Amino acid sequence: xxELLLPPEHRYAKIIKERHNEDGSELSILNLGxxxxxxxxxxxxxxxxxxxxxxxxxxxxGYIHRAFEKIAENRPFYQITPLTDRMNYCSSPIxxxxxxxxxxxxxxxxxxxxxxxxxxxxMELARITDHLIxxxxxxxxxxxxxxxxxxxxxREKVYEIYEEICGARLTTNMGRIGGFERDWSPEAxxxxxxxxxxxxxxWKEFENLFERNRIFIDxxxxxxxxxxxxxxxxxxxxxxxRAAGVDYDVRVAQPYSSYEDFDFIVPVGKSGDTYDRxxxxxxxxxxxxxxxxQALDKMPEGNEYHAEVPEYYLPPKEDVYHNMESLIxxxxxxxxxxxxxxxxxxxxxxxxxxxxxxxLVTDGSRTPYRLHFRRPCFIYYQAYPDMIKGSMLSDAxxxxxxxxxxxxxxxx
Amino acid sequence: xxxxxxxxxxxLVETFGSKVLAFNQDRDxxxxxxxxxxxxxxILFLKNDPTLRFHFLTDLCGVHYPDNEENKxxxxxxxxxxxxxxxxxxxxxxxxxxxxEIKTISNIFLxxxxxxxxxxxxxGINFIGHxxxxxxxxxxxxxSFPMRKEFPMEDSGRTDKDDRYFGRTTINQ
Numbered sequence: 415x416x417e418l419l420l421p422p423e424h425r426y427a428k429i430i431k432e433r434h435n436e437d438g439s440e441l442s443i444l445n446l447g448x449x450x451x452x453x454x455x456x457x458x459x460x461x462x463x464x465x466x467x468x469x470x471x472x473x474x475x476g477y478i479h480r481a482f483e484k485i486a487e488n489r490p491f492y493q494i495t496p497l498t499d500r501m502n503y504c505s506s507p508i509x510x511x512x513x514x515x516x517x518x519x520x521x522x523x524x525x526x527x528x529x530x531x532x533x534x535x536x537m538e539l540a541r542i543t544d545h546l547i548x549x550x551x552x553x554x555x556x557x558x559x560x561x562x563x564x565x566x567x568x569r570e571k572v573y574e575i576y577e578e579i580c581g582a583r584l585t586t587n588m589g590r591i592g593g594f595e596r597d598w599s600p601e602a603x604x605x606x607x608x609x610x611x612x613x614x615x616x617w618k619e620f621e622n623l624f625e626r627n628r629i630f631i632d633x634x635x636x637x638x639x640x641x642x643x644x645x646x647x648x649x650x651x652x653x654x655x656r657a658a659g660v661d662y663d664v665r666v667a668q669p670y671s672s673y674e675d676f677d678f679i680v681p682v683g684k685s686g687d688t689y690d691r692x693x694x695x696x697x698x699x700x701x702x703x704x705x706x707x708q709a710l711d712k713m714p715e716g717n718e719y720h721a722e723v724p725e726y727y728l729p730p731k732e733d734v735y736h737n738m739e740s741l742i743x744x745x746x747x748x749x750x751x752x753x754x755x756x757x758x759x760x761x762x763x764x765x766x767x768x769x770x771x772x773x774l775v776t777d778g779s780r781t782p783y784r785l786h787f788r789r790p791c792f793i794y795y796q797a798y799p800d801m802i803k804g805s806m807l808s809d810a811x812x813x814x815x816x817x818x819x820x821x822x823x824x825x826x
Numbered sequence: 827x828x829x830x831x832x833x834x835x836x837x838l839v840e841t842f843g844s845k846v847l848a849f850n851q852d853r854d855x856x857x858x859x860x861x862x863x864x865x866x867x868x869i870l871f872l873k874n875d876p877t878l879r880f881h882f883l884t885d886l887c888g889v890h891y892p893d894n895e896e897n898k899x900x901x902x903x904x905x906x907x908x909x910x911x912x913x914x915x916x917x918x919x920x921x922x923x924x925x926x927e928i929k930t931i932s933n934i935f936l937x938x939x940x941x942x943x944x945x946x947x948x949x950g951i952n953f954i955g956h957x958x959x960x961x962x963x964x965x966x967x968x969x970s971f972p973m974r975k976e977f978p979m980e981d982s983g984r985t986d987k988d989d990r991y992f993g994r995t996t997i998n999q
Binding site: 475476479481483484485487488519644646647648649662667668757758759760762769771773775783784786788792793794795796825826 | 852853854855857881882883884885887889890903905909912914916935936937939940941944948961962963964965972973977979
């Protein structure tokens with residue numbers, strides 16, 4: 415059997431041949447993936463199994479690699495947001511905003527407070543949807559479908575808010591250099607209010623379904639635990655690191671977009687196991703809701719929705735037809751003839767899965783000279799073989815979904 | 827007491843002399859260049875020194891500079907982060923264009939394993955001593971290194987699309 419799956423020179427084939435169990439049983443090889451319904455994405459793991467127990471795992475990634483970094487080197491700056499959308503597609507607005515903030519850091523643009531707050535709202539909404547998916551899918555993987563179906567409608571509500579803001583739902587391509595493409599409509603705020611009223615009720619119920627659920631606890635406690643030291647060595651950031659007890663959060667460490675104005679706690683876990691990851695994400699959803707409420711309360715008066723940067727911010731279409739200056743700016747922006755400083759920038763935001771970094775090298779031309787995305791998934795997924803070693807196959811599935819590995823972000 | 831950049835610079839110069847150079851505070855990040863043959867020593871020093879404590883490797887990636895002189899055609903860029911003092915640092919190490927190789931840091935930072943594989947995959951930079959240096963995102967059969975500047979993004983035989991309108995052109999770059 416194993417000879418059919420793997421070339422004879424493969425490491426595992428050799429191990430199988432040399433290993434003789436006392437009871438006469440043999441080791442076996444299992445291909446988990448590339449397209450397996452339980453892995454929520456396309457990644458392959460070749461598992462070396464002793465019965466139901468995993469002895470070793472060898473991940474293969476890159477199945478949906480789309481060469482974003484190469485494409486980015488050939489596109490003007492404002493055409494790179496659609497690429498960022500498609501990395502962590504469960505929370506695209508965070509990626510979009512992170513990219514605009516990187517450019518604003520490069521161009522030294524100060525955005526108005528109101529834009530900062532609007533961005534915070536949309537980023538926290540994105541974080542809620544990200545955690546909502548991860549936690550409810552974790553429920554599905556342990557056999558509880560109801561919770562998922564129950565809270566999933568609220569992702570739909572959030573997508574409707576996105577739709578009001580930018581017209582798109584999943585891959586949002588939201589915002590511009592210096593702010594948003596248009597002001598948020600009253601309908602967007604109305605939908606946001608309804609969401610803030612209804613969602614906490616559902617999320618509380620969702621929590622009640624899982625947090626003290628005997629089956630769920632049995633399936634998750636002490637499954638896939640990772641120590642803080644090891645997590646840091648493996649480059650963990652975000653909820654997965656915080657579940658291990660390290661309170662590192664980019665929103666607190668290097669506040670961007672006026673996060674310093676808000677009062678929120680960084681929830682941490684203790685053991686770094688699947689249950690702690692679940693609880694940390696749950697708690698973060700509550701914090702995100704609180705941040706959104708604070709942002710709405712503190713929202714400055716007026717209707718400013720972008721910074722005054724005519725060189726980089728597209729003028730309204732009416733002005734382009736009637737106003738010479740606007741026409742020139744429009745032409746220059748669209749043709750990418752606006753000069754940018756020669757610089758190297760690193761900007762990080764707290765994405766759904768951890769520190770999402772943008773390393774941008776410019777040479778003064780219309781496109782980046784080099785753009786590298788620090789994708790949290792890619793970095794922490796390398797710990798996966800280590801985390802599932804010695805556990806059962808069904809635990810491996812649960813660990814994978816609790817890590818929230820998003821194929822788009824993994825492969826870029 | 828916050829960790830000052832002058833202190834970092836003094837310590838580095840004291841230890842490595844003229845092999846660390848081009849110290850620069852660019853916007854919010856402090857950066858410098860390190861000679862490629864001492865890169866492991868520099869990173870180990872930054873990590874283990876009791877006052878510097880850059881214990882977290884945030885990012886590692888390559889950059890291709892085909893227009894530079896032969897010895898500086900590739901750069902490997904490391905971003906380290908000290909969470910205690912909340913200080914970031916960027917280290918850039920230039921390497922030879924025709925024989926791009928540098929020592930691995932995967933024995934210092936576990937997470938650099940895949941980052942180095944990614945850099946190898948896209949730039950063909952050989953990380954000496956890496957436990958499993960093979961392609962990670964591209965397929966194993968690929969023979970070129972796609973993030974090098976000479977690698978074309980589009981099929982050069984295509985006539986239905988003029989890349990001049992979409993990106994980097996000879997006039998504009």
